Amino acid sequence: MTPAEADRDTRNSALTLALTLPGDTVLYLLLPLHAATFGVTLPEVGLLLAANRLVRIAGYGWVSRFYAERGPRAACTLAAAAAAVATTSYALLTGVWPLLAARLLWGLAFAAMNIAVQALPTALPDGAARRSGWSRSVVAAGPMIGLAGAALLAEWAGPRAVFLALGAVSVPAILFAARLPRTPEGHAPGGPRFGAPGALNLWAFTFGLAMDGIFIIGLSVLAAEALPQGATLAAGAALSLRYAAEIVLSPAGGWLAGRIGARRALVLLSLASALGLLMLGLGGALLWLGAFATVLLRAVIQPLPGPVVAAENPGPARVPALARQATWRDIGAGAGPLIAGLLLPLAPALLIYGGAAALLAAASLAVRRPGR
Known part of the structure; x- marks a missing residue:
């Protein structure tokens, strides 16, 4: 090719x-x-x-x-x-x-x-x-x-x-x-598994939980509270911001990966995202700064998991490995809104977003070395 x-x-x-x-x-x-x-x-x-x-x-x-x-x-x-x-x-x-x-x-x-x-x-x-x-x-x-x-x-x-x-x-x-x-990739055994996930799969689960689930739900809630008389437009604008950031900044993630390596970029940007989530929980002026920073960082991270997974699983193992990573991210992203829906009315924001930040930081540090 x-x-x-x-x-x-x-x-x-x-x-x-x-x-x-x-x-x-x-x-x-x-x-x-x-x-x-x-x-x-x-x-x-x-x-x-x-x-x-x-x-x-x-x-x-x-x-x-x-x-x-x-x-x-x-x-x-x-x-x-x-x-x-x-x-x-x-x-x-x-x-x-x-x-x-x-x-x-x-x-x-x-x-x-x-x-x-x-x-x-x-x-x-x-x-x-x-x-x-x-x-x-x-x-x-x-x-x-x-x-x-x-x-x-x-x-x-x-x-x-x-x-x-x-x-x-x-x-x-x-x-x-x-x-x-039309050329097949060639089948390699090993579709999505739910036992003993590797560090990359645990990171995908945590990222889905924190950034695709808890954070996105919270972003929509914040936007609707800011403009209660136009909830549809407010929520639409909040969700559009997420994709607008990806349009502008995803190529920057690819560029950064080319300069320092996809794995290192993934770890550093994920840790920065965890800090943004923590700022959401602290509230006040930091809440909006954290929301804005987290939207931008999420966009830069989006292109990075694929190259990391592909480099660790060359040849026919690549497609099953990418599917496993996507599966674990979906599990996290599916659990995130359920957790947010249960906790947002009951628990303080610092507990929710701070907990998500701690989980993401721990998962990010776990993928620093290949094969873990």
């Missing part, structure tokens, strides 16, 4: 996910605010929003084997088509069970595309961090634009119209997926 081919495959996989991901991210914004429109209760909203992660936790092993044995083109073309169907279903279906089927379909589709956007940039070791950086930037553009547009369109035409539009936007992703390599 040449560098030009690796760049092309990275670009096509990133565009595939960028066009399909808004259907998922916008659901997190609109479903809790318009539950009655979709014929579900608030507890059922929680189930629907968690379902895509739960099915990935169970299904990443199967998806990674299909990806390795059939190749990126087959896996991602099916996934892009399934994502378009799932997003359109949010506009047409009512009730928890039909919507649950759509969420499960989306979860498996995302698993295949998520493997691709990590595996294809790292298929050629030379320049892997750089490709991972700008790939994350391209992927983040889809949700950022989708969230901003959805918040406005929902106010004018209602949430159902939003998902009809996003379903149409997802369709061109099939064309980009069809341009991916």
Whole structure:
């Protein structure tokens, strides 16, 4: 494989996910605010929003084997088509069970595309961090634009119209997926395992728990409290900020990894993120400074785990290892909102965010050396 081919495959996989991901991210914004429109209760909203992660936790092993044995083109073309169907279903279906089927379909589709956007940039070791950086930037553009547009369109035409539009936007992703390599990666035993996770998997779990779960939920709550009369716009703006930061700063993460190494960059930036979480818990002026710093640091970190995992698991072991890392991050990200929802009304912010910071710092220090 040449560098030009690796760049092309990275670009096509990133565009595939960028066009399909808004259907998922916008659901997190609109479903809790318009539950009655979709014929579900608030507890059922929680189930629907968690379902895509739960099915990935169970299904990443199967998806990674299909990806390795059939190749990126087959896996991602099916996934892009399934994502378009799932997003359109949010506009047409009512009730928890039909919507649950759509969420499960989306979860498996995302698993295949998520493997691709990590595996294809790292298929050629030379320049892997750089490709991972700008790939994350391209992927983040889809949700950022989708969230901003959805918040406005929902106010004018209602949430159902939003998902009809996003379903149409997802369709061109099939064309980009069809341009991916058809050559299989080759199967290596060892899909996601839940026993004796390595240091990188423990870091992925902790990062998902703290930064994808507790922090993101807290960011939305802070934004809604700051603008209670425009909760949809406030929450949409908060979530959009997360993706805007990835667009701008993910390439910087790839550049930093090229200068000091992906592993060292991962450790240093994760420790800095833990400090940002601690500032959130301290409150006052530090709260907003910590929120802003954590959003930026999270964006720089996004492209780093893939190259670290790929370097530690060369050859056919790369795709299963990437799938395991994604599984553990999903477990953490699924647990984070549950913990935040239980503790935010009861416990002081310093206990919640300080505890998350301590866990992230400990997990970050544990991955300082390869093979741990």
